Amino acid sequence: xxxRTQRVWQAIDPGRLRRTFIEMVNxxxxxxxxxxxQLYLEGLFSTAGxxxxxxxxxxxxxxxxxxxxxxxxxxYLVAHVDTVPAWDLEDFGAREEGRIIYGLGSADMKGxxxxxxxxxxxxxxxxxxxxxxxxxxxxxxGEEENGDGSAAFLENYHPPWAVxxxxxxxxxxxxxxxxxxxxxVTRGVRxxxxxxxxxxxxxxxxxxxxxxxxxxxxxxxxxxxxxxxxREMSSSRAGFVVPDRCETWIDLHLPPAQNPVVVxxxxxxxxxxxxxxxxxxxxxxxxDFASAGYALDMNSHLAKTLENIYPELxxxxxxxAFRSHSDGNLFFAAGAKPLILGxxxxxxxxxxxxxxxxxxxxxxxxxxxxxxxxxx
Numbered sequence: 001x002x003x004r005t006q007r008v009w010q011a012i013d014p015g016r017l018r019r020t021f022i023e024m025v026n027x028x029x030x031x032x033x034x035x036x037x038q039l040y041l042e043g044l045f046s047t048a049g050x051x052x053x054x055x056x057x058x059x060x061x062x063x064x065x066x067x068x069x070x071x072x073x074x075x076y077l078v079a080h081v082d083t084v085p086a087w088d089l090e091d092f093g094a095r096e097e098g099r100i101i102y103g104l105g106s107a108d109m110k111g112x113x114x115x116x117x118x119x120x121x122x123x124x125x126x127x128x129x130x131x132x133x134x135x136x137x138x139x140x141x142g143e144e145e146n147g148d149g150s151a152a153f154l155e156n157y158h159p160p161w162a163v164x165x166x167x168x169x170x171x172x173x174x175x176x177x178x179x180x181x182x183x184x185v186t187r188g189v190r191x192x193x194x195x196x197x198x199x200x201x202x203x204x205x206x207x208x209x210x211x212x213x214x215x216x217x218x219x220x221x222x223x224x225x226x227x228x229x230x231r232e233m234s235s236s237r238a239g240f241v242v243p244d245r246c247e248t249w250i251d252l253h254l255p256p257a258q259n260p261v262v263v264x265x266x267x268x269x270x271x272x273x274x275x276x277x278x279x280x281x282x283x284x285x286x287x288d289f290a291s292a293g294y295a296l297d298m299n300s301h302l303a304k305t306l307e308n309i310y311p312e313l314x315x316x317x318x319x320x321a322f323r324s325h326s327d328g329n330l331f332f333a334a335g336a337k338p339l340i341l342g343x344x345x346x347x348x349x350x351x352x353x354x355x356x357x358x359x360x361x362x363x364x365x366x367x368x369x370x371x372x373x374x375x376x
Contacts, residue, residue, distance in 0.1 A: 001312055001370075004131060008369045011126035012118055014362050020044070021114035021361060024081075025094035025103040031082040031145040035060050038081060041117070041139060048121060057152045061141050065153070068124065069134035075161040075302075075375040076136040077120070077368055078150070078327065078338075079113035080143035087352045102355045107344025111356040112165020113139065115343060115364035123369055133376040143327050150327040154334040161302065162331045163371055167344030170360055170367070171318045172306055174339055176332065177227070178254035178293035179325035182267055183247065184209060187282040190236075190244040199242035200280050203235050206246040209283060212274040218266050226263070227253040227323060256293035256321055264290065291329040295321070296337050305374035306367070313363050341367065 001009075029037040041064055045052045055063040067073050083105035086092035094103040101111075120137050136159065140149030186206045191199025210230065213219050219228060229251045235243040254263060264287050271285045298319075310317040322328065324346055328338035343360035 007126040011122040017118040022094045024110040030085045034141040064139040066137045068132045071134045073136035076159045077116040078138045078164045080140045107167040107356045108349035111361045112342030118365040119368040135372040162338045165342035173322035175256045175295040175321035180260045180290035182250045183286040185284045186246045188244045191242045193240045202246040208278045225255045256295040260290035294332045309370045
C-alpha cells in the first residue's frame, strides 16, 4: 500500500459515510425525479468547500460533476442517483438490522454512490492539492430508464477509465454482458368472448409464439449462455371480447462476446418458423434497443491495484462479467474502459427486499480511493 493510500484510508470516516448513505436512501429519487437528491448532494459538497458543476440533462434534471488534480481526469468514479419506482411510497426509506441496511436503492446504487462520495471527501482532506490524482466524480440521473445522464456526459467527455459502482458484491467486473430488448406483437380478430370460434385470439397466438421460442436452443436455459426474461405482456382491453392484439417484451442479456445483431437475426429466423407452425399467425418483431457487451484487457493498472489492495482489506479478489445492463455499456461504446464494482447484490436490486451490508459499503470507499490514487 502506498503512503498516499494509507493516509486516505485513515481519513475515511465510517460514521460520516453511514449518515450520507442513510440520508440518500431516505430521499425518494426515481428516474425523472432526481432533483431532490441532487440538491442534497450539491449542498453536501458545497458545504465541504467543493466546486460542483451541474450538467443539464433535461428540465430540472442534471448530473453533478467534480474534478481534482491537474489536467484531464484519467478516471471517473460514476454513480447514478436514480432508482426504480417505490414498491410502497409509505415504506421505501432506510432501515437497519444489525450491519444490513435495507431500502429502495440501497444496493442499486446509493451504497456505491455514498462510498464514492466518502472516498472523494477523504482524498481531499488527506492529500495536498499537488498530491491529488487527476480524477473526476460523476453523479448521473436516468440510468434506470434510458441512461440519458451518462449519454449527456459522454457527448463532451471521454475519460480513459470509469469505475461504476453497480452492485457486484465487490466482485471486479472487467467484462460486461450486452443487452437488448425484443418486442413481439400478435394480431387477431375480435369476437364476442362467448363465440371465440368466430375470432382469432391474439393472446393465444402470443402464448404459442413464446412456446415456440422456448423450444429453440437459443432460448434453452440449460444450453444457451443468453439470459432472458419475459418482462411484460399486455393485450387489448375492450370488455367481453376475444382480444385482437397482444404485446410482449423480452429482455435479453448477452455474453460479452455475443453480437446483438446475430441474436436479432436468429430471433427473426425463429419467428419466421413460428408463422409456419401457428395457423393464422400475424406477428411483428421489433428491437428497440441493443447494446454490445465487452471484455477488457486484464493487464491494466486498475487490475494490478486491486490485486494489491484486496489482501489489505482481508478480501479475496474475484472476477466476473456483470450480467445486467448498466451505463458501462454506454461508456465502453464511447471509448472508455469501464470497471463495474460496487457493494450490494444484484439479486436484491429492484425488489422490496433490497439491501446492502454496510461493511461492503465501507470497503468500497477504500477500494475507490485506492483506484483513484493508482490513476495518477
